[in-house]
Amino acid sequence: MSLSSASLIASGFFANEAVHTAAVIGAVAALVCGTVGVFTVIRAQSFAAEALGDIASTGGSAAFLAGVGPLSGIVAVDVVAVAAMERIGVQRARGRDLATGIVLGAAFGCSSLLLYLDTTEHSTTGAVVTILFGSIFTIAHSTILPAALLSAAALALVALLYRPLLLSSVSAEIAAARGVRVRLVGACYLLALATAVSLAAITIGTILSTALLVGPAASALRFTRRPGQAIATAVAIGAGAVWLGVLLAYDSFYWPPHGTGWPVSFFVVALIFAVYLISGLPALVRRQSSGRRSAQLGEDRPGTA
Amino acid sequence: MAGAQILSVQGVHVHLSGREVLRDVDFEIAAGELTGLIGANGAGKTTLFRVILGLQSVSAGRVLPDGRAHQSRHGGPRPSRRARHATPIGYVPQKFLLDPDMPLRARDLVSLGIDGQRLGIPRPSRARRALVTEMLDAVGAGDFADQRVGLLSGGEQQRVLIAHALIGRPKLLLLDEPLANLDLRAGHEVVRLLERIAHERQVAVLISAHEMNPLLPVMDRIVYLAGGRAVSGTVEQVVRADVLGELYGSHVDVLNVHGRVLVVAGAGDEHDMRGHEAELPAALVGPGGVAS
16 A cells, blocks of 8 residues: 555556556647647637637537547537637627627537436436546547547647737737738637647546646746747646646545545646746746836936927 | 828728718828828727728728729729738737737747738748847837837837838838827837838838827828818918818817917817817827926
8 A cells, every 4th residue: 555655656557558548638638728728818718718618518418428439529519619609709809708608608508408418318427527527547549549630730720820820919900901811810710729628628628628728828928928939838838737647646546535546637737727826926026027127217218308 | 301102092981880980081191201190089090091001991082002003982892902912001000008928029029020911930040030130229129129028118019019010111101199108208209210210211101199299390291180081281281270270160279389289179060079179188288288
């Protein structure tokens, strides 16, 4: 009992196929979420991301009912949701929140029915917890290929739209004046967002998916001041949190209460939150020093009048 | 001083949701000149900018940039994107303040001015970096080139945005209310910078403002907008009681108080009141009033 707790990496960790699958899926999800998440944070679309995560519950529960893998259901429903949000009006900030809220409400209504049917049809409550809060160890090995293909598509989309997306995130007016089709770029970005959220949803659960999307990106934005660096940092934070979370969850089978283990999603989200708290420290120092800087400049500048 | 004609606005009418926002607006802009587009809030300045940028279709009239047809008559189809951007226009929008969390250095934002509308990821190169540095130095933003844009002051951000707009070598530079968020000193510096850009780089600079006094020393031409109609010419030709009186359609006093011009429109219809309200507060608390 005490022999395993002595080492951080429990015996059999690297030989376990569920661990392999979890590590790969987690890395893929972290890669896409870090890349898309940076744009989500600077475009202030965290609410849309959260909504897509919640909406993913509908797809996950429908897939469970139909007996297929959750990823296909989640992606299908999120793409439809994105189209609906774009259709209702995603452009103006007010219309955007409204559209998101309306689609979110409708989708959650469907989830409540589907999750109820899941529990009665299969006479198990496990489905609800698995879909909402995730269970990365239960992902089938065969999910790796579609997940990798989806993430490659999303990353290619973001790479293609990188400059116009960045410019329209800075100012839609400037971008439009330069001939960028701001609405088209925004719609394509939402597709990438739907993919990122879907991958996060199968990794740490539909309800917690925003944490993997927004948390690492928000922390990265505090550490760096260049867009490329922010994306790389967000990916590193996300992947680190997922891998360490998987390891800790594997270890936790030896923790009290003995023999059950703690959920991976808890560790991943806790680690992301811890990084976010730590990332606030340099920003705090920088803000104070930049405040001092501008105060000094104000005093030192000679009058011009 | 007047160079080649860069932009000709001819008989432009614009309707927005049934209301006529611009009525028969005519004026011309030449290279190397700084033109002030002066009008109260709601006079149609931003709409006129959107027309020039090709983002707003007109119900009549046309805009000829650089001697070419830009907008067909009577609400014809909007020009193609290629045609619209045949003449590069640099644009600095109104009330622009970046989020402090935006992961962009001043340098990155200016770099987006080179080819921000193109697809793909930009390839860093020495020439590109040198061009960005040169442009930042030209607008006096070299000292904060590597700072986050969102952490800069309003005047500093304005300079970076001007560099962003200028790096594509536009013939026309549009700035929508660039002085609105700036204190007196920062505003004065930006005005001097824009004057230098117009004269040294032979760019046509069009600046909108609700208050003309900060621009009086540098304006080569003025386009005065009231009630959707415009008069244009030199300041001496336009800022006169008879000319503005005809524009407002009522009695107007143009007062010269300690080198500051004050336009007071008499009580009358709606347009007069708008002009009246916009100019009066400026007279009481405007730059001339508080300058020490």
